[in-house]
Amino acid sequence: MATKMAPSEAIPWTHLFPEATEQVETHISRVFLAPSEVFKVKKSVDYGFLDFRTLEARQRACRAEVELGRRLAPDAYLGVVALVRDAGGAWRRVPVEALEDDAEVVDVAVHMRRLPDDDRADVRLAQGRLSPSDVDRVAGVLAAFFGRARRTVVYGDPRFVRYNVDENFRQTERTIGDFLSPEDVARLRRYQYGRLMELSPLLAERARCGRAVEGHGDLRLEHVYLDEGGTVRILDCIEFNERFRCGDVASDLAFLSMDLTYRGRYDLAERLLARYAEASADFGIYRLVDFFESYRAHVRAKVETFVRDAPGVDARRRQQAAERARRYYLLACSAGRAGLTAPFVVAVTGPMGIGKTTVARAVADRYGAPVIGTDPTRKQLLGVDPTAPLLDAPHEGAYDPLVTDVVYDEVLARADEVLASGRPVVVDGTFGSAGRRDALVRLAARHGVRMLLVFGRLDPDERARRLRRRTEGPSVSDGRPAIAPALDAAFEPPDELPADVRLDVDMARDPADNAERIVAALGIRPLAPEVP
Incomplete structure (x- = not known):
């Protein structure tokens, strides 16, 4: 394969890309847009951080673009085509893998499937x-x-x-x-x-x-x-x-x-x-x-x-x-968006099976905040699938007290990362002892932010129905009817917390309504309206 540089103005772009209905130029590329295809030609430019002045450099860049681009859009990158001039002076484009040894390659282009602009x-x-x-x-x-x-x-x-x-x-x-x-x-x-x-x-x-x-x-x-x-x-x-x-x-x-x-x-x-x-x-x-x-x-x-x-x-x-x-x-x-909404800690707590995660998500979405839950954190720490059941073999020890201590420590550490950036965070878990709740209070105090503990309550019959539904399909939560009595016996209501940092919520109500109650109790303007 022979190569030869040609001035860009000497290359008959419209002849090489006759199907193109539009041409767009960036500082490094010429892009030829056809109804179903795209061809991208690198410009012969040098900006210091890139140097495309040689054909070899542009060839390397085109091959790299296709290989790397297929990682996130495997069906969009079709390959690399060579722009060829034959002995009679005729111009054509040829897939690089089909080039003949004596072909005179003047330039190269990335060949792509055109995606709908409306999808951008x-x-x-x-x-x-x-x-x-x-x-x-x-x-x-x-x-x-x-x-x-x-x-x-x-x-x-x-x-x-x-x-x-x-x-x-x-x-x-x-x-x-x-x-x-x-x-x-x-x-x-x-x-x-x-x-x-x-x-x-x-x-x-x-x-x-x-x-x-x-x-x-x-x-x-x-x-x-x-x-x-x-x-x-x-x-x-x-x-x-x-x-x-x-x-x-x-x-x-x-x-x-x-x-x-x-x-x-x-x-x-x-x-x-x-x-x-x-x-x-x-x-x-x-x-x-x-x-x-x-x-x-x-x-x-x-x-x-x-x-x-x-x-x-x-x-x-x-x-x-x-x-x-x-x-x-x-x-x-x-220097960032910290300050657009005040940082805070909201903890949605209470016995298992009452719908804490749904309410936590509804609150977090109003502020663009992350939800840090004990259930997903436990599974991430153990390296298992988010819906993998942990109550049976081979994970019988997943809920041992020491493991649970590590999980709660990790939840607090993750919340600390968020608060350190000046942003709010929502945590989701049972927090069934005064000691665990005190750790939340101390975390908020360390960052000087508002803390609100939401204590969820639910009618026992409705809770039993929700727990039974969890057995019907995969769930991030491992809460099941059989383990509820033992966990309930160990649960300590948050009676130690004063009214200004505690909000009792009936979890039988619509989660969006409960989220609005929590937002009102916080008194902090949300970033976003109610999100479906």
Whole structure:
């Protein structure tokens, strides 16, 4: 196979892609859109963090994009095609695996199946069709993806994070003043470098524990597709620079939560974080996400500045890019969303089988808060499926007192991570002794936040019916009628708590109504309206 460079203006794009009805240009690609296909051609550019000036570099990037892209959208990436000129001067495109040895390859393109624009998350959001359940689906897909992704201790090292932050400031040194005052630039530098110094031990520990992975690197709404059948596909990961693609999962997640915030939906951003933390058992993201959102907003401001300053950009696009860059810089300076709602601890407690988890979820969804439950925590610590029964072999010891102590300690530790970020948390469990409840009170006091213990009550006959229903199918809870008497005998009502931190709730009422009572008792404005 022979290769030959040709000036982009000499390549007959319309002849090579006759089915294309639209062409879009980014700072690094030409994208040719046909009704059912997409072809992406890398531009011959050098931005420092990527260098596509040689055909060989673009070939490597195209192959990498297909291989990496298939991790999150296996049916969308069809392959790589070569753009070929034959001996007679005719142009054609050929799948690289079908190239003849003497073919003259002038350029290459990624070949993709075109997904419906209406499925794109940013389009759904703009049209009011991105639902909380859509966000939940994305969080679940990301938790599974990061869970199976290649681990990389090196790129999780805080020295690499520092290098990325340095590079951002270095590459925007001459342009950042177009958008921020000198005082704001200094404030942004102090925040990012100061927080990075504080977080460095945590980042290093997380890298050693497997929380740094080969991820996506450009996780924005416009790259997320959700179809009506429930499938989530995520396109356009960073293929050209491993350092951008790899790192702590919080960095990738923060890109998406930052994008939601940029578009005015911080309620969905918080919900994304909460549902991801629950699915992955990674509540450490809360200490990191504000820093990484600031960093990611700076990245987007930099990219928009590149677009503004690119040759051939008309005045309208230049102005639009400048306005987007300004907004990203302001978001980078805002240093997170802590403070949009006051942090608190709500504990939904009471005997087993009364519906605590349903009420806890309804409350948490109003604030974009995570639910930290003893049942899922126990199963995560034991490494079993969320609905695996633990009362029988081979898990007979799963409810031993020592194991239960470890579970409650872990629930409190996870809640501590959330509160340390200035955010609210909802915990869900029996908390059937004064000692366990006192630990909750002390946790809230340590963070100086409001604490409300919800004590659920339920008619015994209705409770028995609910417990029997649990035996009819899989459940995260192991509560069953046979073990209720022994647990009830050991349960201590929360009589030691004063009325200002305790709310008794009839769990026979509609969970949404009970959630509203709890919200009213808290006296803290929710982030979101009642969520279905």
